[in-house]
Amino acid sequence: xxxxxxxxxxxxxxxxxxxxxxxxxxxxxxxxxxxxxxxxxxxxxxxxxxxxxxxxxxxxxxxxxxxxxxxxxxxxxxxxxxxxxxxxxxxxxxxxxxxxxxxxxxxxxxxxxxxxxxxxxxxxxxxxxxxxxxxxxxxxxxxxxxxxxxxxxxxxxxxxxxxxxxxxxxxxxxxxxxxxxxxxxxxxxxxxxxxxxxxxxxxxxxxxxxxxxxxxxxxxxxxxxxxxxxxxxxxxxxxxxxxxxxxxxxxxxxxxxxxxxxxxxxxxxxxxxxxxxxxxxxxxxxxxxxxxxxxxxxxxxxxxxxxxxxxxxxxxxxxxxxxxxxxxxxxxxxxxxxxxxxxxxxxxxxxxxxxxxxxxxxxxxxxxxxxxxxxxxxxxxxxxxxxxxxxxxxxxxxxxxxxxxxxxxxxxxxxxxxxxxxxxxxxxxxxxxxxxxxxxxxxxxxxxxxxxxxxxxxxxxxxxxxxxxxxxxxxxxxxxxxxxxxxxxxxxxxxxxx
Numbered sequence: 001x002x003x004x005x006x007x008x009x010x011x012x013x014x015x016x017x018x019x020x021x022x023x024x025x026x027x028x029x030x031x032x033x034x035x036x037x038x039x040x041x042x043x044x045x046x047x048x049x050x051x052x053x054x055x056x057x058x059x060x061x062x063x064x065x066x067x068x069x070x071x072x073x074x075x076x077x078x079x080x081x082x083x084x085x086x087x088x089x090x091x092x093x094x095x096x097x098x099x100x101x102x103x104x105x106x107x108x109x110x111x112x113x114x115x116x117x118x119x120x121x122x123x124x125x126x127x128x129x130x131x132x133x134x135x136x137x138x139x140x141x142x143x144x145x146x147x148x149x150x151x152x153x154x155x156x157x158x159x160x161x162x163x164x165x166x167x168x169x170x171x172x173x174x175x176x177x178x179x180x181x182x183x184x185x186x187x188x189x190x191x192x193x194x195x196x197x198x199x200x201x202x203x204x205x206x207x208x209x210x211x212x213x214x215x216x217x218x219x220x221x222x223x224x225x226x227x228x229x230x231x232x233x234x235x236x237x238x239x240x241x242x243x244x245x246x247x248x249x250x251x252x253x254x255x256x257x258x259x260x261x262x263x264x265x266x267x268x269x270x271x272x273x274x275x276x277x278x279x280x281x282x283x284x285x286x287x288x289x290x291x292x293x294x295x296x297x298x299x300x301x302x303x304x305x306x307x308x309x310x311x312x313x314x315x316x317x318x319x320x321x322x323x324x325x326x327x328x329x330x331x332x333x334x335x336x337x338x339x340x341x342x343x344x345x346x347x348x349x350x351x352x353x354x355x356x357x358x359x360x361x362x363x364x365x366x367x368x369x370x371x372x373x374x375x376x377x378x379x380x381x382x383x384x385x386x387x388x389x390x391x392x393x394x395x396x397x398x399x400x401x402x403x404x405x406x407x408x409x410x411x412x413x414x415x416x417x418x419x420x421x422x423x424x425x426x427x428x429x430x431x432x433x434x435x436x437x438x439x440x441x442x443x444x445x446x447x448x449x450x451x452x453x454x455x456x457x458x459x460x461x462x463x464x465x466x467x468x469x470x471x472x473x474x475x476x477x478x479x480x481x482x483x484x485x486x487x488x489x490x491x492x493x494x495x496x497x498x
Contacts, residue, residue: 183212224256227290284324
């Protein structure tokens with residue numbers, strides 16, 4: 001039955017299309033886009049089917065090559081991994097639908113390798129969330145990272161420097177995670193997550209286990225861009241090409257957040273990381289720093305894409321804060337914000353893509369009210385995404401922040417509550433200045449003139465509007481239906497002893 005193979009089907013689908021796109025695209029480059037779209041659509045179907053099956057029937061386990069764990073590598077779809085699979089495949093499908101003309105403009109001679117690398121990136125992301133093996137997680141982490149370095153490197157003139165910095169820090173993070181995994185394997189004799197979880201209560205006090213956990217969390221923190229390990233993120237997101245940013249910003253750091261949740265709360269016990277080693281408290285306070293730092297830096301940016309990159313540092317802080325508070329409400333807020341932020345950032349970065357193609361730049365000081373006539377749908381989508389980032393009801397961003405506030409109140413963490421409320425005001429500062437320039441007539445001409453549009457035939461095609469409208473509508477729909485999502489899916493993934 002197909003259900004038994006569902007944990008493997010999504011990463012295998014992406015890997016298959018990563019191979020066949022270059023194979024068929026060598027002679028016919030135009031097939032790269034439709035093949036990438038078909039592969040991602042199939043992966044989304046498998047992911048959605050897997051989530052429905054898991055919610056109603058329970059988790060699914062697959063053994064690679066028929067070898068049972070802990071000897072063989074196991075892949076598992078449980079509520080958390082199935083949920084993340086749908087987020088990855090759904091967002092990537094919408095971004096790729098939008099990418100048709102954008103990639104032609106930005107990478108006219110590199111379409112085939114570009115879509116092949118994108119498939120490899122998504123294979124790594126989906127493999128990370130479906131594997132139940134600590135070392136196999138490292139393998140997929142490196143697959144996605146190598147693809148991510150390549151996607152960043154072919155962006156703007158400064159992108160090779162940003163990609164090199166990303167490569168250096170990403171390699172350090174991967175090395176730390178691998179070293180920590182080695183410590184855990186030496187002490188437990190296993191790499192299977194469920195098997196290690198059964199053994200850890202006996203060996204949890206050993207210094208090697210403690211050191212291994214700290215190394216793994218630090219390595220994942222770099223991949224997640226957890227403050228102050230975020231140094232690679234602003235330049236990477238700001239200088240990557242439009243489609244690359246729209247894929248990496250919503251998904252890359254969220255996969256890191258998933259790995260952190262999986263290791264802290266499912267491999268190790270919540271009480272262990274709260275009391276024996278207070279890692280959750282450290283993560284919470286670092287996340288508070290990230291929220292404040294990212295928001296202040298975003299205010300100081302005059303380039304919209306760079307502003308969104310720094311805002312990602314702050315938004316990752318919300319997810320880290322929910323993880324760090326280590327209670328059911330915080331967990332719910334963190335997982336819900338993973339979904340909400342994926343929708344928000346994909347929508348906003350696709351708007352930036354439209355701006356750069358249509359008007360030739362994304363410089364905030366060059367915006368004026370003419371944009372509302374040139375790009376009414378894109379500007380409307382930007383407003384919805386901005387309101388959700390600020391956290392205004394009934395948008396999705398309000399509800400994930402609301403759960404984080406409730407978690408802070410429940411734990412009497414009043415500083416956390418105050419920072420969440422303050423960050424909403426900071427978010428309003430840097431988003432409303434953009435909305436003001438776009439929707440209110442200026443008395444003077446813009447200080448910066450356009451660099452020149454890069455028009456292409458088919459700009460008014462449905463692909464350009466479809467994705468941003470679906471994402472923006474999704475932000476409203478997720479907000480209105482958040483209780484069904486929380487009660488029907490997220491509550492199923494909360495660890496029993498959290």
